[in-house]
Amino acid sequence: MMDWEAEGIALRIRPHGESAAILTALTADRGVHAGVVRGGAGRRLAPVLQPGAHLHLHWRARLNDHLGAYTVEPLRAHAAALMADPDRLAALSAVCALAAFALPEREPQPRLFAATLGLLARLAAGGPWFGAYLAWERLLLEETGYGLDLTRCALSGATEGLTLISPRTGRAVTAAAAGAYAARLLPLPRLLADPDAMPADAAPDDARAEMAQGLATTGHFLARVLAPALGDRPLPNARAHLAARFSPSRGPGGRAT
Structure with missing residues (x-):
């Protein structure tokens, strides 16, 4: 008889x-x-049993490769909340x-479990x-083998003025180094490079615009790099719904304008 206990997040x-x-759950x-x-x-x-619930799990099965019971x-x-x-x-x-979509079954995920629990607590805290959130998507890409390198310019080595990112390599680029090719690159908003970059008193429209850019950039790598590696399945509708709430065509609070 196989038997274990752990904390988990319902996915x-x-x-x-x-x-x-x-129940499909994420555990460390x-x-x-x-x-x-x-x-x-x-x-x-x-x-x-609702998505995002933090649970204490006890799993049992006759053999390890069985579905088992919680x-x-x-x-x-x-x-x-x-x-x-x-x-x-x-x-x-x-x-x-996204976690259920992207992560392989039964492979340890200590970093992503801790980050997910922390993000859910932050969402609930208000x-x-x-x-x-953008840092969580970056970590998901990293843990699945497609991490972004936002520390220095891929062309010049500069560590300041990083405002663009290569859609092919996921490496940061400065506008000066990109030159005429800047239009072919993805935006690198401050919030994607530094989760704490947006001041607490930032205008709501500015914060939402940064979030929209960040979601568009991480969404490119989720859809064009990660998804094909998983059998070219489309991203979950929930991810598209989140991005749509920050579309420029919507006003404050994600309301259509």
Whole structure:
């Protein structure tokens, strides 16, 4: 009998039979790991099994390669704190969907687990979160083998004035070094290079514009580099929904204008 316990983050929940659910969770030592939760679709557990929920998990199976069964205990339900903020709720959904989409099953993910838990706590706390979200997507790319190098210019070696990024190599470039090729490169907003770059008193429109640029740039590498390596599957709809909320065609709070 295989048996382990760990903290986990619920990524995806699917119905299974009449009353059970299949929970896919992210853990530090076991990575993305699925299991059946008996009664998971029932009145008692369905409210607990929500994407982003922080859970104590106990997994058992006869053999290690079996699907196995989870028993769960709630630690914190992040989604409940975000219901009044569609932007933060969209970010939580995107995090869970991207992790389930991109990460290989049952491979340890200690850095990403810690970063995900920290990001979800920040979303629930109500403070600034745009930079932390972009840092999470950068870490996801790094942990899957497609990290961005934003420390120095790929052409000149300069460490200041980095405002562009190569869509092919993921390396930063200065506008001066790019010259006539600048139009072919992706924007490198401050928030993508430094999660704390945006001052707390920044105008909401400026912060949202930085977030939109950051999402467009990381989205390029998620869709054009990572997704093809995973069988050319499209990115989860939740990621597109988050990016759409920061589209220039939408006003404050992601409202269509």
